[in-house]
Every structure is written in C-alpha cells, then in structure tokens.
Amino acid sequence: MAPLVPYEIITPNTNLLFAFIIGIGFGAVLEGSGFSSSRKLAGVFYGYDTVVLKVFFTGAITAMLGLLFMSLFGWINLNLVYINPTYLTSAILGGIIMGLGFIMGGFCPGTSFCAASIGKIDAMVFIVGLFLGVVLFTEGYPLWKSVYMANFLGYPKLSTALGLSDGVLALLVILAAIGMFFVGEWAEKKFPQEEY
Amino acid sequence: MKTRVILSMVFVALGAIIAAVPQNTTLPYKLTALQMLEASIDRVHYYSPEEVADIIVQKDPEYQLIDLRSQDEFEKFSLPNAINIPLNAILNEEYVDILNQDIKRNILFSNGSLDATKAWMIMTQLGWENNYVMEGGLNYWAEVIMNPIPPAQTSPDEEIARYLFRKAASSALSTGATTDTSASTAPLAKPPIIKRPMKKRVEGGC
Numbered sequence: 001m002a003p004l005v006p007y008e009i010i011t012p013n014t015n016l017l018f019a020f021i022i023g024i025g026f027g028a029v030l031e032g033s034g035f036s037s038s039r040k041l042a043g044v045f046y047g048y049d050t051v052v053l054k055v056f057f058t059g060a061i062t063a064m065l066g067l068l069f070m071s072l073f074g075w076i077n078l079n080l081v082y083i084n085p086t087y088l089t090s091a092i093l094g095g096i097i098m099g100l101g102f103i104m105g106g107f108c109p110g111t112s113f114c115a116a117s118i119g120k121i122d123a124m125v126f127i128v129g130l131f132l133g134v135v136l137f138t139e140g141y142p143l144w145k146s147v148y149m150a151n152f153l154g155y156p157k158l159s160t161a162l163g164l165s166d167g168v169l170a171l172l173v174i175l176a177a178i179g180m181f182f183v184g185e186w187a188e189k190k191f192p193q194e195e196y
Numbered sequence: 197m198k199t200r201v202i203l204s205m206v207f208v209a210l211g212a213i214i215a216a217v218p219q220n221t222t223l224p225y226k227l228t229a230l231q232m233l234e235a236s237i238d239r240v241h242y243y244s245p246e247e248v249a250d251i252i253v254q255k256d257p258e259y260q261l262i263d264l265r266s267q268d269e270f271e272k273f274s275l276p277n278a279i280n281i282p283l284n285a286i287l288n289e290e291y292v293d294i295l296n297q298d299i300k301r302n303i304l305f306s307n308g309s310l311d312a313t314k315a316w317m318i319m320t321q322l323g324w325e326n327n328y329v330m331e332g333g334l335n336y337w338a339e340v341i342m343n344p345i346p347p348a349q350t351s352p353d354e355e356i357a358r359y360l361f362r363k364a365a366s367s368a369l370s371t372g373a374t375t376d377t378s379a380s381t382a383p384l385a386k387p388p389i390i391k392r393p394m395k396k397r398v399e400g401g402c
Contacts, residue, residue: 061207065207065210065211165219166219167215170214170215171212173211174207175211177207178208181200
C-alpha cells in the first residue's frame with residue numbers, strides 16, 4: 001500500500017501537496033514546543049534546556065515505531081522507503097559545519113523559518129546566511145565535489161551494521177532515548193537559567 | 197503517576213513488542229485479483245519462439261533471456277547469453293536488480309511455459325515490470341526452431357514462410373537440427389547487468 005509515490009498511488013506533485021500540509025503541521029509543532037527561541041535551542045548545548053533533544057527523540061522513536069508496526073501489519077514496504085545515502089566524509093564535515101552554525105546562530109534550518117514566520121529578526125538574518133551558504137556550495141561545487149562524494153558507503157542501516165533485527169535496535173534506541181531524557185532533566189536542574 | 201513516566205512505559209512496551217515479533221519481510225502484492233486476471237488473459241506478455249530467435253540473431257541489447265531452470269539443466273543447455281535464475285531464487289536479493297528494473301526486457305523461459313508463467317505472475321503481482329514469457333518454453337523451442345517440420349506442399353504461403361524463417365533461424369543459431377538438448381552448445385558469458393538503485397522518495401531534512 002505505502003510508500004505512496006513508488007506505488008503510484010499518488011503522483012510526485014500530490015506528494016508536494018502532502019509535504020506542504022505536513023510541513024505546516026511540523027512548523028506548528030516546532031513553534032508550540034518553543035523552537036522559535038534561539039536561546040531555548042542553544043540551551044541544549046549548555047544543559048539548561050534540553051527540549052530540543054526531548055522533542056526530536058520523541059519524534060524519532062514515534063516515527064520508528066510507527067514504521068515498524070505498519071510494516072508488521074503489511075501497510076508499508078520498508079524496502080521502498082528512502083534511506084539517505086552515506087558519504088562518510090560529507091557526513092562528518094557537514095555535521096561539524098551544521099553544529100557550528102547551530103550553536104553560533106541559534107537555529108537549525110527548519111526552526112529559523114519557524115522563527116522568521118513569527119517575526120524574529122535574528123532568524124531572518126540566519127536565513128540570509130543560509131541562502132549565502134547554498135549559493136556558495138552550488139557555485140563552488142566543482143571545487144568540493146571530490147570531498148563531497150568521498151567515502152560512499154551505500155545505504156547502510158544501523159541495525160544491519162550492528163547485526164541486530166530492526167525491532168531489537170528500536171527497543172535499544174527507545175531505552176537510550178529515555179535514558180537521555182532523564183540525563184537531560186537532571187542537567188536542567190544542575191545548570192538552571194532563569195529568564196531566557 | 198506523571199504523564200511522562202506513563203508515556204515512557206508505553207514506548208518501552210511497544211519497543212519490546214516490536215523487538216519480540218519477527219520482522220515482516222513479505223512483499224505486498226500490488227495488483228488486485230481482477231487486474232491480475234486481466235493481465236493473464238491478454239497475451240501481451242508472451243513472446244513466440246520465432247520472436248525470441250530473431251532477438252538472439254539480431255543480438256538485440258534491449259532484451260535479456262532468463263533461464264528459470266536449475267543450474268544443472270542450465271549448464272547442459274540453454275539459449276545463447278541466457279542468465280540462469282532458478283525459479284526458487286527469483287526473490288533473492290542478488291537477482292532483484294535483474295528482475296526488477298526498467299532498462300531491459302526480460303524474457304523468461306523454462307522447459308515448458310509453466311514455471312516461467314509462475315515466475316511472471318509473482319513478479320507482476322509485486323509490480324515488477326518488463327518481464328515476459330517465451331511461449332511454450334524450451335520444449336516448444338526445440339520443436340519449432342531446432343527441428344522445424346516442413347509443411348505440406350498445399351499449405352498457405354504464411355505457413356511456408358514461417359517454416360523458412362524457422363529453418364533460417366535454426367541455421368543462424370548453428371545449434372544444428374537436434375532435439376538432444378544435452379549435446380548442444382554451452383551458454384555464453386553473462387551480459388553485463390545494469391544495476392539500478394531502489395526507487396527513491398524525495399529527500400527531506402530538519
């Protein structure tokens with residue numbers, strides 16, 4: 001039955017409409033969780049506010065369980081679900097750049113649009129920087145193409161790399177997430193910061 | 197009890213269930229029974245032995261021949277350039293790139309047409325396109341291409357033309373006029389397989 005696009009149940013254009021509607025929902029959840037505040041986002045790096053960790057890990061384990069159960073019931077063919085290709089060098093470099101941008105700017109790409117939509121000027125400046133980065137990357141692509149494409153590892157899954165079944169890995173990720181939630185709450189008490 | 201503790205317990209319980217149940221590796225079928233019946237009734241998925249002979253003689257790169265018989269039988273005799281994928285292995289991961297792709301047309305054959313039709317039905321149900329069946333299989337091939345029977349003098353022109361084509365194909369394939377399949381040529385090297393990645397969805401991110 002699903003995924004809907006490869007099975008031609010909906011066209012890629014209808015998919016964009018779905019993405020638009022889900023995107024609005026995503027933005028609403030981000031704003032509702034307080035993700036449009038860069039101080040709250042940066043809090044995860046200093047330990048005074050770990051809402052980013054909690055919201056994203058809750059989202060991840062919910063989606064993970066949803067996909068696995070839908071696969072179990074035969075509603076979705078996981079073989080056709082898109083998995084990001086792994087280019088190891090890019091992943092590491094991109095992670096460092098993204099992390100630095102996140103801690104300096106106080107936003108990640110999604111949350112910057114969320115904050116800009118409620119009128120935050122710092123978020124608008126962040127978006128200008130984001131577009132500058134996109135232009136620099138695309139215009140200079142021949143320069144870093146070799147680095148960008150280096151160490152291609154295919155489409156690995158954590159479960160296959162560790163030799164576990166998807167279900168067992170899911171349970172471990174859930175336990176790790178709950179463990180992190182407790183550590184996060186502890187850090188919030190340890191490094192409290194009023195007025196942010 | 198706090199809501200978050202209850203939610204944590206729900207997540208752990210669901211995680212335990214999903215860890216305990218076996219993974220669902222069955223592939224969902226794509227067609228309804230009626231669609232499948234329609235696909236089976238119209239005979240567009242058949243290639244006649246004459247058409248297959250023409251493809252082999254022309255070395256048409258658009259097609260690849262898939263021999264569904266066991267490896268033993270394949271090694272004894274097969275059609276030139278055929279790829280051996282035994283019927284019981286058609287769902288193996290290593291052959292998916294050959295059987296589920298949109299670059300070449302696969303012509304399936306076995307001894308009769310039964311095994312090829314079984315494989316064709318399964319693959320069609322899974323939504324794998326570009327698979328066809330050689331009508332009558334190798335038995336019919338041996339009968340009409342390798343050992344064509346001359347028609348009567350009074351036969352219509354088309355019948356005689358078909359016989360002449362079969363004779364020409366038979367000599368062009370130079371396997372001789374024999375029905376003893378075990379004495380025929382060994383299969384040639386496998387053609388290169390064009391790998392195609394899994395169908396992809398649009399990318400997304402944070």
